[in-house]
Amino acid sequence: MSVTQPRRSSRDWSRFATPAWCYAFMLPALVLAALFTFYPMVMSWVYSTVDWNGFSSDIEFVGLANYRELMSDGLFWDAFGRSLIFVLVGTPLRVIGALLVAIVLNQQALKLSPAFRTMFFMPVVTTAAIVGIVMTFIFGPYGGPLNEVLVSLDVVDAPVDFLGDSDTAIWAVLLTHTWKNFGITMIYWLAALQTVPQSYYEAAKVDGAGAFALLRHITLPVLLPFAVVIIVLTANENLHAFALVQAMTAGGPFFSTQVIEVYIYQTAFAADATGGGVPRLGYASAAGCFFGTAALVLALIQGIAVRQTSRMRKQLKA
Amino acid sequence: MVRATILSVVLVPICLVWIYPFIWMVSASLKTNAEVFSGLGLFTDVVRLDNYVRAWNEANVGRYFFNSVFVTVFSVLIAVTATSMIGYVLGRYRFRGKKVIIGIFAAAIFLPEGYTIIPVFDLISKLGLTGSLWGVTLAEAGGAHVVIILLFAGFFAQLPGELEEAARIDGAGFLRIFASVYLPLAKPVIATAVILQFMHSWNDFLLPLVLTLSQPDLRTLAVGIYAFKGEHLTDWSGMAAASTIALLPIILLFFFLQRYFVESVAGAMKG
Numbered sequence: 001m002s003v004t005q006p007r008r009s010s011r012d013w014s015r016f017a018t019p020a021w022c023y024a025f026m027l028p029a030l031v032l033a034a035l036f037t038f039y040p041m042v043m044s045w046v047y048s049t050v051d052w053n054g055f056s057s058d059i060e061f062v063g064l065a066n067y068r069e070l071m072s073d074g075l076f077w078d079a080f081g082r083s084l085i086f087v088l089v090g091t092p093l094r095v096i097g098a099l100l101v102a103i104v105l106n107q108q109a110l111k112l113s114p115a116f117r118t119m120f121f122m123p124v125v126t127t128a129a130i131v132g133i134v135m136t137f138i139f140g141p142y143g144g145p146l147n148e149v150l151v152s153l154d155v156v157d158a159p160v161d162f163l164g165d166s167d168t169a170i171w172a173v174l175l176t177h178t179w180k181n182f183g184i185t186m187i188y189w190l191a192a193l194q195t196v197p198q199s200y201y202e203a204a205k206v207d208g209a210g211a212f213a214l215l216r217h218i219t220l221p222v223l224l225p226f227a228v229v230i231i232v233l234t235a236n237e238n239l240h241a242f243a244l245v246q247a248m249t250a251g252g253p254f255f256s257t258q259v260i261e262v263y264i265y266q267t268a269f270a271a272d273a274t275g276g277g278v279p280r281l282g283y284a285s286a287a288g289c290f291f292g293t294a295a296l297v298l299a300l301i302q303g304i305a306v307r308q309t310s311r312m313r314k315q316l317k318a
Numbered sequence: 319m320v321r322a323t324i325l326s327v328v329l330v331p332i333c334l335v336w337i338y339p340f341i342w343m344v345s346a347s348l349k350t351n352a353e354v355f356s357g358l359g360l361f362t363d364v365v366r367l368d369n370y371v372r373a374w375n376e377a378n379v380g381r382y383f384f385n386s387v388f389v390t391v392f393s394v395l396i397a398v399t400a401t402s403m404i405g406y407v408l409g410r411y412r413f414r415g416k417k418v419i420i421g422i423f424a425a426a427i428f429l430p431e432g433y434t435i436i437p438v439f440d441l442i443s444k445l446g447l448t449g450s451l452w453g454v455t456l457a458e459a460g461g462a463h464v465v466i467i468l469l470f471a472g473f474f475a476q477l478p479g480e481l482e483e484a485a486r487i488d489g490a491g492f493l494r495i496f497a498s499v500y501l502p503l504a505k506p507v508i509a510t511a512v513i514l515q516f517m518h519s520w521n522d523f524l525l526p527l528v529l530t531l532s533q534p535d536l537r538t539l540a541v542g543i544y545a546f547k548g549e550h551l552t553d554w555s556g557m558a559a560a561s562t563i564a565l566l567p568i569i570l571l572f573f574f575l576q577r578y579f580v581e582s583v584a585g586a587m588k589g
Contacts, residue, residue, distance in 0.1 A: 032462075115333075243522075289430065
């Protein structure tokens, strides 16, 4: 329509030509989002209803059969349970630990605070897969540095094969994941702490409040609304540990660290590891869709639950 | 004051233990294989740079490094260009369909993800990009980028409109006004966008792993070194050297731009 309008002045030109420019400017981002977010999102649901090994053109529609099979798949539910452990143990560990560190680093008297913050944050920027490989050496039973320290301190008599023992491997992986991403949660808390007005502290100090009273009556109440977001974000991150786990243990030994993402990957692309031998892309898609929905529901429940508790606490105070 | 000193004395060793894995990695990369697992000493008498030469040439780390740089540089360019452009028009102009566009992007956050890597894998091969680094690059740059688009839109929205009026009187068109008047002002948002996309592209694992399953030459550092570990279980110092090559660029970048890194991550929460 702008083409057919005669150009009378520069003002008219801008009024008519701008919409075309606007659509043109949105095009690259829309194409990227359509190709790599919306199309795959929809297609993963479509794939979840087929039986397909990935390399042949032999794709068979099976309806909800994949989902039905999933419900009685012991390997899947075991993996689901391990991801739940990551959320239920990893989230409080990191959220509370990071809050403590953030409160300490937020003290204005602490001159070295920026340097400490840098060190705590450093693992966050590094490549998870590479960190996973390095950690297999750190945890190693034959002269690995962790075992060297534990043996020389007489904590253990003989070196422990942390990643080779199916009782300890998941905790070693969970601790590594917590350590690697600790800095993100810490930065969230530090950003939240910045919103506490310094004048509150000064006023309370004049009134003779101690450090604990300041924490309990000023810091924590201000932080509470942020806690919802931080808990949900951290919990969600604990569901996504694929690179680290795959690099550290590839889900072993005896599936003991096979969290859900590793299970799905191995079902789709590395079928030898799950024993089947044939890659099952449709079945893996069904597992992914089921898991993605469960994660979303989990996040919603968490959000609502935390908001309810904070509302109840407010009512109790009032 | 006393309390701060005591806290510092406690925190220094904690922080050193915290980053010990990285110190150990660099130290091991300078030792012989026999020295790596003999005792806790971090220093060696002889610094062995041949580990780096071996990793770079024999383990193909040189090629993987090039691949990672290619994928990272071009995916950053593509993603930042696309997000700044859409952020600019969403932030500054009114046009029909704007609300629909915003709604579509908002939906991206609230829809379950599914297992998107399989369709992406399929898409890249349908586009005929399986044998080229552009497949990985595009897939890394792709996505809805909701947070970054919102940051750009918010930033451009609060800039004064007089700049545009003045530029138009000087005869500048839509493109020039964007590229030489408004975009240069958005440096803080550009820095955030570059850092978030850089961290994503350099560190990503699943996507390049799946897209290069049958193309070992296209592996990025993360995937290549992961494969190297499976093949050379006993070359620990070579592994440590390869790992150092992969991690050093992003760690150095972090040290130089740490303020931006920290602000980017904190900003992502607010978004």
